[in-house]
Amino acid sequence: LVLDSGSNPLPGVSVIFSANAGALSATSALTDEGGIARTTLQTTQNTTVTARTGSVTPATVDVVVSAAPTVSIEVTPASPIAGVPVAITVTASSGTTANPRQVQTLDLDFGDGTRETRSNVTGTAAFTHTYNTAGGYTITARAVDVSGNTGVGSRAIVVARATAPTVTLTMTPNPADVNQIVGFSITTTTTATGLPVENIRVFINGELAYSTTGSSGAFTRGFSATGTYTVIAEAVDSAGNVGRTQSFLIVEP
Secondary structure: OOEOOOOOEOOOOEEEEEEOOOEEOOOEEEOOOOOOOOOOEEOOOOEEEEEEOOOOOOEEEEEOOOOOOEEEEEEEOOOOEOOOEEEEEEEEEOEOOOOEOOEEEEEEEOOOOOEEEEEEEOEEEEEEEEOOOOEEEEEEEEEEEOOOOEEEEEEEEEEEOOEOOEEEEEEEOOOEEOOOEEEEEEEEEOOOOEOOEEEEEEEEOOEEEEEEEOOEEEEEEEOOOOEEEEEEEEEEEOOOOEEEEEEEEEEEO
């Protein structure tokens, strides 16, 4: 704004603009009927704009940039397993330490077609999510602060397929005599990518002979006819993955 000694606006005065950062749409402009000369500043950092005309002392304006929120994502465990809940922590901060701004909305896209939105977040937000299918996913968090600034963070993860449990079947004695009692023992083991075993089943010649909850079991049975019996033991984990083993029981006269 250019005024004369009587505080009246002066039109048609050339004003020279400069800035110590960013870019100006025009470095010079003429004042309008209201004595105002205009330019537009584009910058991503705090900037001082200076306006000069004639021998008048230059005027300065300090432009403070309102920064977008910073967003970070942590996933635990770092290598998730399909069917097992994952803990996701999103940290969104806006403004400065001295002048923080609240995050108005935080939208978390889990990367598998589902999302969750929180409002009025301060500091960190904790989420829990279960990926039902193995594969690669990108988790994306979008934070919008009360000033309308938007910050985005992402984290790529690989969800592993749960390893089916290993089943061990022991039959004693084998071979066995007709009507002799045979003891069956079933044990299971899981790997680092395995899940807890919830159920055990044993089939003899295709018919269910035994079922129990837990990761191990035992039962006895006698056989009234000679022959070779096919025995299959199965273990089912908490995600429905099935591990199995097959053995043959020989019953002699």
